[in-house]
Amino acid sequence: MRFDDFATGVLTQEMAKAAAPPTKLWEGKRGGLVIIECPQPIPCDPCHANCPTGAVLSFEDINDLPKVDFAKCTGCAMCVAKCPGLACFVVDLTYGGDGEALMKLPYEMLPRPEEGMEVDCLNRVGEPVATGMVIRVQDPQCDKTLVVHVAVPKDLILDIRAIRVKSHG
Amino acid sequence: MNVLRTPDVLVIGGGPAGLSAAVEDASFGCHVIVVNEDLLLGGQLVKQTHKFFGSAAEHAGTRGIEIAKILIDELERFSDRVEAYTNCSALGYYRDGVVTCMVGEERYFKVKPKKIIVATGALEKLIPFPGNDLPGVYGAGAVQTLMNVYGVKPAKRVLMVGAGNIGLIVSYQLLQAGVDVAAIVEFAPKVGGYWVHAAKVRRLGVPIYLRHTVKRAIGESAVEGAVIQAVNEKGEFVGDERFIECDVICMAVGLTPTCELLWQAGCEMHYVPELAGHVAVRDKTMRTSHPDIWVAGDAAGIEEASTAMAEGRIAGLASAHSLGHIDEEVFKERLREYWMRLDALRGGEAGSKARSGTSKVIIETWEGKGVEVR
Numbered sequence: 001m002r003f004d005d006f007a008t009g010v011l012t013q014e015m016a017k018a019a020a021p022p023t024k025l026w027e028g029k030r031g032g033l034v035i036i037e038c039p040q041p042i043p044c045d046p047c048h049a050n051c052p053t054g055a056v057l058s059f060e061d062i063n064d065l066p067k068v069d070f071a072k073c074t075g076c077a078m079c080v081a082k083c084p085g086l087a088c089f090v091v092d093l094t095y096g097g098d099g100e101a102l103m104k105l106p107y108e109m110l111p112r113p114e115e116g117m118e119v120d121c122l123n124r125v126g127e128p129v130a131t132g133m134v135i136r137v138q139d140p141q142c143d144k145t146l147v148v149h150v151a152v153p154k155d156l157i158l159d160i161r162a163i164r165v166k167s168h169g
Numbered sequence: 170m171n172v173l174r175t176p177d178v179l180v181i182g183g184g185p186a187g188l189s190a191a192v193e194d195a196s197f198g199c200h201v202i203v204v205n206e207d208l209l210l211g212g213q214l215v216k217q218t219h220k221f222f223g224s225a226a227e228h229a230g231t232r233g234i235e236i237a238k239i240l241i242d243e244l245e246r247f248s249d250r251v252e253a254y255t256n257c258s259a260l261g262y263y264r265d266g267v268v269t270c271m272v273g274e275e276r277y278f279k280v281k282p283k284k285i286i287v288a289t290g291a292l293e294k295l296i297p298f299p300g301n302d303l304p305g306v307y308g309a310g311a312v313q314t315l316m317n318v319y320g321v322k323p324a325k326r327v328l329m330v331g332a333g334n335i336g337l338i339v340s341y342q343l344l345q346a347g348v349d350v351a352a353i354v355e356f357a358p359k360v361g362g363y364w365v366h367a368a369k370v371r372r373l374g375v376p377i378y379l380r381h382t383v384k385r386a387i388g389e390s391a392v393e394g395a396v397i398q399a400v401n402e403k404g405e406f407v408g409d410e411r412f413i414e415c416d417v418i419c420m421a422v423g424l425t426p427t428c429e430l431l432w433q434a435g436c437e438m439h440y441v442p443e444l445a446g447h448v449a450v451r452d453k454t455m456r457t458s459h460p461d462i463w464v465a466g467d468a469a470g471i472e473e474a475s476t477a478m479a480e481g482r483i484a485g486l487a488s489a490h491s492l493g494h495i496d497e498e499v500f501k502e503r504l505r506e507y508w509m510r511l512d513a514l515r516g517g518e519a520g521s522k523a524r525s526g527t528s529k530v531i532i533e534t535w536e537g538k539g540v541e542v543r
Contacts, residue, residue, distance in 0.1 A: 007359050008332075008377035009367025040364040041517040043475070044222035046230035062224055063517025082230045084220035085365025109345055109373075126374025143232065145220070162372040 010124045011037050016158050021070045032075030032092030032102065036066045037161075038085060047079040047088060077104040077147045081140040091157045101154045102135060107146040111165050113137055121152050122162040130156050132163060172278075176202040176252075178488050179268055179282035181259045181430065184212020185474045186466025186481035187288035188240040193485025194286075195247035197494040202280060203244075203253040204270050209318070210244075210253060211237030212290055213310070214474060216317040218345075219338050222363070226510055227475035234317075236474075259289075262433040266461070284461050284488040287431055288481060291424035291445075291467035296330070299385040301418075305392025309339045309421035316346050324417035328395045329353040330383050334362035334473075336421030340370045343419075351413050354381040354397050356404070356422075363519065383418060384410060392416055424471045431468070434459050443526030444470030450530045454487030454504065455480055458535065463488055470530070472515075472523045479511045 006012050011019070020026070021033040034055070036047060041063040048056040048066065055072035056079060079088040086106040095102035113119055113134045120128040136149035152160050176199075180191045183205030191203045209215050217233025228236045244251055260269045268280045293308040295301070307323065309331070315321040327348055329340045332355035340350045350370070358380050360367045367377060380400050387394040395418050399408040425446035432438060437450045437458035448470045449457040456463050463484035466477035483504065490500045515523045532538075 007379060009360065009364055009369075009371045011368070037368065038365060040519070042222060042363050042365075042519045043224075043514045043517055044229060045224050046220075049225055050230065061516055062513045063520070082220075084222050084230055085363065086369050087365045110347065122372055122374070124368070124372050126372055141230075143220075143235075161368075164373075 011039065013158075015039060020158060021068075021073075025070055026091075027093050029073075029075065030092070030094045032090045032094075032104065033070050033073045034068060034075065034077075034079060035089045035091060036068060036079070036087055037089070038066055038087045041065060044084065046082045046084065050078050050082040052076060052078060075104070077138075078140060080104055080106050080147050081138075081145050086145075089161065093154070093157075096151060099154055100151050101157050103132075103150050103152050103157065103160060104147050105150060105161070105163060107148045107163060108144065109165075112146065113148050113163065113165050118166065119150065120164040120166055121150065121156065121160040122164055123159045124161050126162070128164070129159055132160070173267070174202060174278065174280045176200045176280065176282050177492055178202075178284045178286060178485075179204070179280050180286045180288060181268070182212065182288035182290055182466070182468070183207070183210040183253060183255070184288060184290050184466060184477065185214055185236070185240065186290075186468070186477040186484075187212070187286065188237075188244060189478045189481030190286045190288060190463075190465055190485035190488070191251060191253075192240065192243045192247070193482050194489050195244065195251050197486075197489035199250065199489050199492060199494055201247075201251045202282065203251065204257040204259050205253065205255045206258045208256050210241050210255060214240075216310075216313040217338075217474070218317050218342060221475060222473070223475040223514060224510075227478055227514070233474065259430060262430050268430075283492060284463070285434075286463045286465060286481075286484045286488060287449075287468055288464070288466045288477075288484070289427040289430065289468045291471055292427050293420070294423045294425055295420055296382075296422050298383055300388065300392075301386060303386050303388050303392050304390070305388065305416055306386055306418045307420065309335050309419055312417070312419050313339055313342065316342060322346055322348060324348050324415070324419075326351050326415045327417045327419050328383065328397070328413050328415040329419050329421060331355060331421035331423070332357075332360045332362060332367065332377055332379075333421060333423065334366060335424075337362040337366035337370060339419065339421060340375060341366070341373075344370070344373050344375070350375045351415050352397070353377045354383060355379050356382045356400060386418055387412070392418055424467060426468050426470060428468060431457065431462070431464065434462055436462060436464075439530050441470065441526045441529050443522045444530070446471070448530055450532060452532055452535055453508070454490075455484040456487060456535065458538070460535070470523070470526055476511060476514050476523065479507055479514065483507045483511075
């Protein structure tokens with residue numbers, strides 16, 4: 001039995017690659033670029049409506065899938081904070097040299113992660129695949145959807161999609 | 170309190186549809202009474218701690234509970250012409266146009282409004298299985314109320330039955346409350362809710378078993394676990410049984426419109442599977458076959474709160490118009506605007522059920538349909 005398939009909310013590797021920004025632009029973009037994993041047409045447009053640079057292109061129909069003009073994206077993560085589906089993630093490849101990248105992930109759980117904390121990095125099915133370091137914690141909309149900046153191994157940026165604060169003891 | 174109240178409009182139900190209708194009516198100067206069964210205005214919004222989809226007009230990206238506050242604030246601007254009763258049930262509709270109401274279990278009063286908007290929402294469905302009378306078998310609404318309204322942790326470990334939006338969202342909220350979600354079982358071969366909601370719980374480690382259902386609850390005096398099993402295309406059990414340890418089995422297997430008052434009032438009703446039950450036939454202004462009764466929200470067919478708000482606006486607009494409070498041009502313009510919103514919300518793949526369901530019960534006009542005016 002396969003429980004990890006697309007039908008239950010797990011993006012396939014091919015789709016994950018297709019959602020990623022073009023490599024060349026991405027590698028040089030300080031602040032990072034957005035990845036939106038939103039493969040089903042639903043009536044929803046806050047990623048566009050709250051994008052300050054127009055990088056998330058305007059919707060002809062509210063049910064359209066989001067399209068990104070990566071050249072305009074600054075990695076500000078406003079969409080990460082606003083997306084009701086928690087489907088936006090920013091990845092900054094310019095952070096920390098060879099082995100590390102910075103991910104800006106939405107987080108709505110307790111306990112609240114703190115800067116300098118080590119957290120479990122979870123893949124799309126909740127398996128811990130790495131330990132990440134919390135660099136910064138923001139609440140951009142002041143609505144308790146945190147945007148957590150986490151330093152993660154660069155080779156896992158297409159796998160890591162959540163964090164979990166390690167439990168003590 | 171015993172005098173007969175005679176408002177312009179009686180809105181039955183203070184959820185997203187009812188509040189939107191009341192705001193719309195009041196904004197055109199109508200005197201409105203809202204009766205709301207729950208202790209708090211806002212309907213299901215008060216327990217919806219997740220952010221809404223839709224566009225800015227439906228407060229997309231804002232949490233449901235915040236949307237309830239926005240609607241209640243809007244209503245309070247018209248406190249000179251709106252009375253809202255909470256803990257108040259509409260008990261019955263009588264042939265002389267009177268609706269009887271009761272606050273708590275003591276204060277009984279009658280309302281004879283000029284127009285009525287029925288925004289009574291929905292009831293949860295349940296499914297039968299051995300042991301489903303054990304303490305620990307809950308509807309998702311109850312779990313959400315305990316957790317999000319009263320701050321009570323409802324369980325240690327939950328089996329969720331149903332992967333529609335409610336099952337997915339409540340699973341996520343359980344995780345937020347520190348409750349373990351053992352699994353979500355879904356009878357259908359696909360997740361019924363939004364894909365992104367499923368992704369949110371999957372990445373936190375919750376498995377979703379498609380084509381599975383709960384077979385029986387296990388426990389002596391309370392739920393100690395559940396047996397789940399796969400089902401085939403015909404819905405027959407196949408494969409091995411599996412035991413899931415849990416202290417709550419949470420059912421999120423759908424809703425059905427609350428429509429007793431509409432039946433009582435003699436509104437023409439149709440059974441529409443896509444809208445999950447019997448619903449009133451209505452025209453484009455949400456007016457039922459009864460010339461003085463409108464319907465809005467889940468009572469008109471199970472959909473999302475965003476569509477409920479748009480329907481509430483339409484019913485409020487149309488009832489105010491029928492009372493002569495609105496200029497014809499303004500009415501037409503607003504009605505077109507609200508319909509654009511509704512059509513957009515129902516436009517995509519996710520709205521296909523609502524599109525096909527509503528197309529079966531929306532008629533162009535009641536004129537010439539021989540409706541008996543009581």
